[in-house]
Amino acid sequence: MDVEKMTIEQLKSYKRLVARKKLIEKQKVGSGLTVSTVYEDDKLQELHRQLRGLPSYMYLDKQEQQLEKLAHTHLTRYPAGTKAQLREVKQIQPGNADEEQLVQELSRKIAKVIEARAGAAPEGYEGVIERLSELQDLERQLQTIDESLEALEACxxxxxxxxxxxxxxxxxxxxxxxxxxxxxxxxxxxxxxxxxxxxxxxxx
CATH class of the missing domain: 1.10.10 (Arc Repressor Mutant, subunit A)
Known part of the structure; x- marks a missing residue:
């Protein structure tokens, strides 16, 4: 399929994307929360950004500093959202048994944050992450179409x-x-x- 046909198909899919986005946003994830609520909460990372500007010893204990060191050693990118953080951590390849334990602990800590926000059972948080990721992808697709049409409209x-x-x-x-x-x-x-x-x- 050539580029023009692909672009036309993207435009034709706009309403389906909007409908799918609304459906996912309304899905319940536990504790009376919806995917949309969790997603918006995940975007509120102001305190986290402020803390990252301070020396870690001022707010992390010794064990947490070890986890931070592990992340700095193995991660090439540091996404802000908890769902993205968990995906990155799960891709770490530990070099020894101690690192393996640290990776597992770091994964558990991030998972607990997601569970606390979503009220999801431990076995269900990955499903929440999957829905949040799809919602993010839908938003990107819709934003691309909206911004492109706005730019075209200006000209x-x-x-x-x-x-x-x-x-x-x-x-x-x-x-x-x-x-x-x-x-x-x-x-x-x-x-x-x-x-x-x-x-x-x-x-x-």
């Missing part, structure tokens, strides 16, 4: 309207042409140019 508002009506709303070509006040021949020309431009914006 060619008629092209943005054409794409929204034709592919996101699923209106037939003659309806879109009528809404834009153009004839079929002009519609075909505009559609071709609109797709070309949106591909450029979505490829940035």
């Amino acid at each position: 060619f508002p008629e092209y943005a309207t054409l794409l929204r009506l034709r592919y996101i709303e699923g209106k037939p070509a003659d309806f879109v042409a009528s809404e834009l006040g153009i004839v079929d021949r002009t519609f075909r020309r505009w559609r071709q140019k609109a797709v070309y431009e949106i591909v450029r914006f979505m490829s940035v």
